[in-house]
Amino acid sequence: MxxxxxxxxxxxxxxxxxxxxxxxxxxxxAAGDVIAQQLVEKHGIHGHxxxxxxxxxxxxxxxxxxxxxxxxxxxxxxxFASKPASIAxxxxxxxxxxxxxxxxxxxxxxxxxxxxxxxxxxxxLHKSYTSTVKAxxxxxxxxxxxxxxxxxxxxxLLSVNVVSLFWNTYLSLASAADSEAPxxxxxxxxxEVKVVV
Numbered sequence: 504m505x506x507x508x509x510x511x512x513x514x515x516x517x518x519x520x521x522x523x524x525x526x527x528x529x530x531x532x533a534a535g536d537v538i539a540q541q542l543v544e545k546h547g548i549h550g551h552x553x554x555x556x557x558x559x560x561x562x563x564x565x566x567x568x569x570x571x572x573x574x575x576x577x578x579x580x581x582x583f584a585s586k587p588a589s590i591a592x593x594x595x596x597x598x599x600x601x602x603x604x605x606x607x608x609x610x611x612x613x614x615x616x617x618x619x620x621x622x623x624x625x626x627x628l629h630k631s632y633t634s635t636v637k638a639x640x641x642x643x644x645x646x647x648x649x650x651x652x653x654x655x656x657x658x659x660l661l662s663v664n665v666v667s668l669f670w671n672t673y674l675s676l677a678s679a680a681d682s683e684a685p686x687x688x689x690x691x692x693x694x695e696v697k698v699v700v
Contacts, residue, residue, distance in 0.1 A: 521572060525564040531664060532563030535671025543676060558616050559675055566612050567605070574601050590651045598644055606635045613678045631677050642670060 536556045540546045578596050583589045610631060614624045646666055654662050 521568070524572060525568045527664070528568045529560040529564030531667050532567070532671050532674075533557070533560030535559070535668055535673075536675040538668070538672040539675035539679070543672070544679075555675075555679065558613060559671070559678070562609065562612055562616065563671070566608070570608065571601075571605070587652070590648060593651065594644060594647050597647065598640055602639050602643065603636050606632060606639060609674060610635075610678065627678075627681075631680065635674070635677050638673065639670075642666070 533556050536559045537551075540551050540556070541548075546552070574597075578593050578601075581589060581592050581596065583592065607628065610627045611624050614627045615621075617623075643666075650659055650662050
């Protein structure tokens with residue numbers, strides 16, 4: 504899974520430049536949120552929630568990347584004599600073990616980063632977890648199979664980064680669902696009280 508723009512790489516390249524991966528993940532998660540807010544939710548520049556954008560960027564750079572890099576080092580060691588078997592094993596391990604964990608980590612961390620409670624985390628997981636894992640599988644199982652099977656190693660990061668930008672937009676929307684309470688005002692006329700949403 505290329506959850507935040509970190510591609511399948513040789514262990515040496517992953518361990519040499521962890522800060523570059525953190526910056527890349529911060530940028531891709533933040534950019535995904537900007538796309539979500541501006542192109543999908545149409546908040547406009549004055550209605551943009553920059554705290555939300557920063558929160559998602561920080562999640563990508565400071566929480567996700569330190570977790571995903573050791574995972575990629577581990578599954579990069581999976582190797583069979585047959586290239587298709589190696590690819591299938593890596594994709595299966597990634598999607599059946601790491602993807603469900605990463606989706607749970609994302610919703611847990613971003614909900615807590617909003618200052619919400621563990622009950623809110625449970626509610627968010629109950630509402631969004633299963634559908635997000637399924638969406639991840641629909642996108643990344645075929646994509647990573649093609650990416651790892653046909654794209655030269657030196658171009659895999661670029662291809663994953665492009666797909667991850669759109670995936671991070673999806674995650675931003677899934678995270679923001681029910682997170683932003685509608686803006687309300689109370690109008691009082693005589694004895695009548697009216698809540699305007």
